Amino acid sequence: MSTSKPSPTETPASTNGKKQPPVILCIGMAGSGKTTFMQRINAHLHAKKTPPYVVNLDPAVGNLPFTANIDVRDTVNYKEVMKQYNLGPNGGILTSLNLFTTKFDQVLDLIAKRADSVSHILVDTPGQIEIFTWSASGSIITDTLASTYPTVIAYIIDTPRTTAPATFMSNMLYACSILYKTKLPFILVFNKTDVVSHEFAVEWMTDFEKFQEALSHDTTYMSSLMNSMSLVLDEFYSHLKVVGVSAVTGNGVEDFFAAVDEAAVEYERDYKPEIERMIKEKVYNS
Numbered sequence: 001m002s003t004s005k006p007s008p009t010e011t012p013a014s015t016n017g018k019k020q021p022p023v024i025l026c027i028g029m030a031g032s033g034k035t036t037f038m039q040r041i042n043a044h045l046h047a048k049k050t051p052p053y054v055v056n057l058d059p060a061v062g063n064l065p066f067t068a069n070i071d072v073r074d075t076v077n078y079k080e081v082m083k084q085y086n087l088g089p090n091g092g093i094l095t096s097l098n099l100f101t102t103k104f105d106q107v108l109d110l111i112a113k114r115a116d117s118v119s120h121i122l123v124d125t126p127g128q129i130e131i132f133t134w135s136a137s138g139s140i141i142t143d144t145l146a147s148t149y150p151t152v153i154a155y156i157i158d159t160p161r162t163t164a165p166a167t168f169m170s171n172m173l174y175a176c177s178i179l180y181k182t183k184l185p186f187i188l189v190f191n192k193t194d195v196v197s198h199e200f201a202v203e204w205m206t207d208f209e210k211f212q213e214a215l216s217h218d219t220t221y222m223s224s225l226m227n228s229m230s231l232v233l234d235e236f237y238s239h240l241k242v243v244g245v246s247a248v249t250g251n252g253v254e255d256f257f258a259a260v261d262e263a264a265v266e267y268e269r270d271y272k273p274e275i276e277r278m279i280k281e282k283v284y285n286s
């Protein structure tokens, strides 16, 4: 199998002049509903007769409720990896993904063969989101996908578990570090809105005083730290798109795809020139 490196003349998202399908990279904490959301958006696209290409990068998922075109579990057995490297479950998942990404060029080759006939490329990821904040595999995955396809991060949030200001803030800080690490268009997907509406979050993100007021009821040692951090996050919020969905009922899925369309346009306009510049720099310096 070949190891393809982009040549300096290749242009991201329009290799050979063809329009490429957007990649939706689903990232989120364990239990936020990534897999259920993937199942929902996959079913939505199939119902519209615009089927996607589906990639599962979660080595530890037990039961995948959709058919994946590429499944990391076919290549690495994370339980074997745990045994072989004497690791716990988290280390096993991270190492499995690291091993898998050493062959990521093959994943790209497979996707490229079908890119003409699919509407989107959906990617499910493990709940260990540190993969996308500091691990090498996270950068390989995002950088290589984004060098060819308009790549959008869908950051899935468990809305009912984010109603406390401290949890909300910690989730936003995670999202913030992923945004600055990946430098890709970013959609905050407030999931499980069938249980709790995401309106409180939108209010906190658009009205600083409302968040301050919620914080004033928080008497933990964290509250003064959060107070200062919330000022910093104001700038971060301006880079985001926010949608509320229920992966279970399907509510908000149309809004999500509208946000993806907008993000793909943003990629072409704002992100692609920068990615092109970086590819050229890397190729000429190598």
Ligand SMILES: Nc1nc2c(ncn2[C@@H]2O[C@H](COP(=O)(O)OP(=O)(O)OP(=O)(O)O)[C@@H](O)[C@H]2O)c(=O)[nH]1
Binding pocket: 028, 029, 030, 031, 032, 033, 034, 035, 036, 037, 058, 061, 126, 127, 128, 191, 192, 193, 194, 195, 245, 246, 247, 248, 249
């Ligand atoms: N009420 C409700 N429950 C949901 C929704 N989406 C997911 N869930 C539930 O949340 C739990 C976790 O969902 P998963 O899809 O497995 O979450 P995940 O993020 O893939 O989890 P990991 O693989 O552990 O990272 C399951 O019990 C789902 O049924 C939703 O929109 N509404």
